Amino acid sequence: MPEAHRAIxxxxxxxxxxxxxxxxEAGVQTLVLERGRHWETSLSEPVFGNELTPTSEMFWQRDFAIWLTMExxxxxxxxxxxxxITxxxxxxxxxxxxxxxSVVYAGVTVQPERRYFEALFPRGVSYEELDRxxxxxxxxxxxxSYMPNDIYQADPFAHSRAFDSQMKRAGLxxxxxxxxxxxxxVRGELAGRLRPSSILGESSxxxxNGAKHDLTQNYLPAAMATGQVxxxxxxEVTSISTGPGGRGYTVRVRRHAPDGGVVDSRELTCDMLFVAAGxxxxxxxxxxxxxxxxxPDLNEHIGTCWGGNGDAFVYRTFDGATGVSQGAPCASSFFADEGFGMPIRVENWYALAFAGEPYLSQFSVAVDMDNRGTWTYDRVSDQVKMLDWGPEKNLGPESAAMAVSQTVIGRGMAGPAPVLPPTGGTAHPLGGCPIGRATDLYGRVRGYRHLYALDGSLVPGNAAGANPSLLIAGLAERAMDEILADGG
Ligand SMILES: Cc1cc2nc3c(=O)[nH]c(=O)nc-3n(C[C@H](O)[C@H](O)[C@H](O)COP(=O)(O)OP(=O)(O)OC[C@H]3O[C@@H](n4cnc5c(N)ncnc54)[C@H](O)[C@@H]3O)c2cc1C
Structure with missing residues (x-):
């Protein structure tokens, strides 16, 4: 690994x-530093564990496995x-x-709702341009793409059909x-040609078997194919500072062995630094x-506007055929502007543990305009922490999610009462480097030249009623168009 780079x-x-x-593509020699491993997938062998059979490889540097409802x-x-992170x-x-x-997500690719996007984002970030x-x-x-009908009709998607039918009969x-x-x-799994994974409810x-079109199958190989990346x-990058003589940037990295332990630490320099660590x-x-x-010239907005995208999980029952398992791909969603306390999108989710059981998992993202946290540096522990997020900040999205489920139950479409798992969890961390405040309208970090933030940290705590990956990638595409047109 050479020490000096054009872009990192x-x-x-x-x-x-x-x-x-x-x-x-623009011919800029670029080094991507990724703290995690590249996992080679296999059509026939298990590579990853799952929620029912946890393995050490599933978690980043932890002594005990924990995620939402997992034991x-x-x-x-x-x-x-x-x-x-708690x-x-x-x-x-x-x-x-x-x-x-993209490796752990459920692949749901939806756009933010325009009216809420425009309330959350600065005026100069054009929804119309992103949309077009x-x-x-x-x-x-x-x-x-949308789920094809033959897959929707297959046995592992009985829960998807039950969800759609419940929601329709409840007037939602x-x-x-x-x-x-x-x-x-997915068809290969259904036909028994491939080891089952997505049809069992694996995804998180x-x-x-590489059943999702994740970034290792499109953007990343295309980047390598340019010969520049x-x-x-x-x-893992552990710190960032200005480069020698105040020019460019120095990043300190720690290299990990695949099975744990640190190989070494070293410093690299670059002219342009893109921080996209999530x-x-x-x-x-x-x-x-x-x-x-x-x-020291980073501004006071760094660390602010953090939110969990209004995420909430609710479980309820359904009658009728359960299917042998609950497939992971999501087929449909419902969006409501009013009636539930907050605007909310609900989606049919899946749970490995519910195989053959009459329980539905409902995932939702509420448009929470208010609840935000701030990350600060604590000198005593030498850690950056968010200390101002109490359980009360989860209540609005959680009660909106419960209200949707209670409507379904109240109209006789499911029973008994809905269950909200005691999680207070999010898979959609957003914010911390809000666009238009900590950066300009294109992710150029204020206070420094050639320093960019290009990931979910730009989104001010909420993706306006969407799961955030499309928004994050769209904002990054828009920023790169501008940054490269401007000669960096
Ligand atoms: C279980 C789960 C399900 C989800 N499902 C959906 C879904 O269906 N649809 C959707 O839109 N979104 C979904 N999401 C959210 C989506 O995955 C994220 O919003 C998205 O990946 C964020 O993109 P990003 O570029 O901000 O960061 P990331 O995609 O998280 O990428 C950041 C990368 O930086 C690396 N990194 C971090 N720190 C360092 C460091 N110090 N040095 C070097 N590398 C570092 C990380 O290892 C990571 O690879 C899901 C998330 C989870 C966890």
Whole structure:
């Protein structure tokens, strides 16, 4: 690994992969630093564990496995697939692998609702432009599509049909939504040609057979194919500062062994630095840099506007055929502006543990305009923490989610009472480097030249009624168009 680089991108998730591809196409020599591993998938062998059979490889540097409703289990510390953080009253899941969140996500690819987007984002970030140019570009790159009818009618999607039927009979009709599942892999699983994964309800800890069109199948190989981009896995950035003589940037990295332990630490320099480590980790790096004085001119908005996207999970029952398992791809969703306390999108989710059981999992994202947290540097522990997020900040989205389920139950479509698991959790951390405040309207970080934040940290705590990956990738595409047109 040479020490001096033209551009460094920290993170290989949605923001980082878009930045890497567009830099490579523009002929800019680029190094992508990713803390997690590249996981080779297999059509026949298990690569990842799942919620019912937890393994150490599923978690980033933890002593016990924990995620939403999973039973805590002792594991060994290693650079595993997902980082789970408990910050105040919320549990946050964020990816730790090559491809970032695209490996662990459920592939749901939906647009923010325009009216709420315009209330949340600065005026200069045009919804019309994202809708016309950048969202279609991302959807094409990721192969987003609707669930075909033969799959919807298959046995593992009985829960999807039950959800749609419940919602329709309750007067809350769903509409199809796009995901990035690869339907020929799903058909291969259904036909018994491939080891089953997505049809069992695996997704949150990856699909061993590569059943999603994740970033390791599109943006990242396209970036490498430019000949300008290299990616170093298991390479974690621990600090950022200005470069030698005040020119460019120095990043300090720690290299991990795949089975745990640190290989070495070293410093690299670059002219242009793209921080795309995801909302929590971009925020941690930038708050630390400002408050320890390595980038003292970062402004007061760094660390602010953090939110969990109004995420909530609710379970309820259904009658009729249960199916042998609950497939992971989501077929449909329902959006309501009013009637539930907050505008809310609900989606039919899945649960491995519900195989053959008459329980439905409802996932929702509420448009929560108010509840936000702030990350600060704590000198005593030398850690960046969010101390102002109490359980009360989860209540609005959770009661909106419960209200939808209670409406379904109240109209006689399910029973008994809905269950809200005691989670206070989010899979959608957003904010910490809000666009238009900590950065300009294109992710250029205020106070420094050639320093960019390009990931979920730009989104001010809520994705306006959407799961956030399309928005994050769209904002990154838009920013790269502008940054490259401007000569960097
Ligand atoms: C279980 C789950 C299900 C989800 N389902 C959906 C869904 O269906 N639809 C949807 O739209 N969204 C979904 N999401 C959310 C989505 O995955 C994220 O919003 C998205 O990945 C965020 O993109 P990003 O570019 O901000 O960061 P990420 O995709 O998280 O990428 C950041 C990358 O940076 C790396 N990194 C972090 N710190 C460092 C460091 N210090 N040094 C080097 N590398 C670092 C990380 O390992 C990671 O690979 C889901 C998330 C989870 C956890």
């Amino acid at each position: 991108v920290i993170g290989s998730g949605f923001g980082g992969a878009v930045a890497a591809l567009r830099l490579g 805590p289990t002792l594991i060994e510390r290693m650079p595993g697939l997902m980082e789970v 910050a105040g009253g919320i549990q946050i899941g964020t990816a730790a692998c090559v491809g970032g969140g 140019v950048h969202f279609p570009r991302v959807r094409r790159m990721l192969n987003a 009709p769903t509409e199809p939504i796009q995901t990035t599942f690869n339907w020929s892999r 800890f990856g699909n061993s 290299r990616l170093c896995q298991l390479t 909302s929590v980790n971009t925020t941690r790096l930038l708050v630390r840099a400002r408050d320890t004085g390595t980038l």
